[in-house]
Amino acid sequence: MTTATLNPPAAAGVDYAITTRDLKLWYAKFQALLGITCNIKKGQITSLIGPSGCGKTTLLRCFNRVNERYGYVTTTGEIKLLGKNIYDPDVSLIELRKSIGMVFQRPNPLPISVYENVVFGLRIHDEQGLKKSDYDDAVEKALTEVGLWNDLKDRLQMKATGLQLEQQQKLCIARLLPLKPEIILMDEPCSALDVGGTRAIEELMFALKGRYTIVIVTHNMAQARRASDECIFMLMGELIEHTLTTEMFVTPKNQKTAEYIEGRYG
């Protein structure tokens, strides 16, 4: 097994949104990531698959350094987002998290109105004193982009926690957009949704693709296959295989990958 073919190195002339070198992470004494090296292409949808507990969520949360909120986490190795090492001393966590959006498994709208949810990020980062009309525009734009505007334009003041799950999840995506993130990380964004909701989110991902780099963790093989350009398979904290999605599902190179996508474990 040559890692070179299973995990292609960065190629010249390709734009990468996220690159990691030998990334290791410990929760106290437990090592959850055993040296992840990967190159995620800009403007594409990359899916992250692997059995429960293999470290997908952990890896995703490294990219916005939110793991560090737990005092007992140690990280080594290098992570570059858009060419910038995010552990450089001049990196502001606030700016970093502002440009990396994250969507969670369970939709987590804030317990405030739909309107305030969408502008939450804008408000907390507002330096130049945006006007009410700026906020109104941002809300219309973001909600239109996720396809909620027509449903919700008359109910902007209702509490976001009262929406249907699918709408909540779309709202959580809409909430990221006014901050103009470069990268959107999604951690099993559809696992709380029904078929219709899942399709809606996938369509939304396609619509956002290109302008945003999307990394999506999913348990659903079919979804990875439908929705992503490239696919990363992880197992026990290691990156096993990273190829084009079409290749991974047709000709997986690693035996373990083959077994996983055939559903022999998971």
Next chain:
Amino acid sequence: MFTETPFIRKKKRNEVIAKCFFGFMAAAMVIPLFLIVGYIVVQGAPAISWEFLTENPRSGGAKGGIWAAIVGTFYIVFFSLAFSAPIGVLAAVYLNEYATENWFTRIVNLAVVNLAGVPSIVHGLFGVGAFVYFANFNDGKKSIIAAALTLAVMTLPVIIASTKEALSAVPRQFREACWNVGATRWQVIWKIVLPNSISGILTGVILQVSRTAGETAPVMLTGVATYKLLDSTGLFLYHPIKDQCMALSMHLYYIATQANNVPKATPFAIATVLIGVVLIVNAAAIAFRVYLRSRKKW
């Protein structure tokens, strides 16, 4: 198919027994409450009049009213909570939202738990040393401020504990949602955590109102006198630093055990007023809570 077996019937019977048993226990809690309050109010109500509420005590408390004691109780509750509520809430916010687990926070948490269990008379003795003599607000004499601070020290750990409880009831996912758009801790606290926990925080504080109003031992040692009028006209209020005051709890103790020729209804009337004062303060706090909730932001 689908019929009841003896085994199922037995389970259902146990279910009924358990329900009755627990229901009885709940009722057993409520009955004494109504009996006590009812008994006191029925006994005391006839003695309560406008004069009783607004006049100063005469003849060693046997005649006259309890105006000074009512005012004194309000003073003590107000000043004590003015210290303990903000400090307690801010400390709890620090412990719950900012502090990471280390030796310092472990010591603070340990102190909170243990202080909450210290008997009130011990707090009283501490108050004498710390606030009457050491801080020496009033030339080594008791003072309202010393009593209020003593009670503040007593209620502080409980307020910290209840506030922490209320804060940690705010789901973690709300905080994560905020961190992930780059909110600072303070922004998360101000915009999301406090608005969603303010009810619980205030409930914790409100519970301490009745405790503060009812304590006798610690305030007796630090700032409450058996007989201290506002002034002869009863109009000018106490000076919080230079004066001692009367208090309903202490007055009740005094009237019930030390004074002579007291009409039988008077202690009950004082107890009724004490309950009423607590209810009024609580009602005000609850109204404040409702007001906060009704405003959009909170």
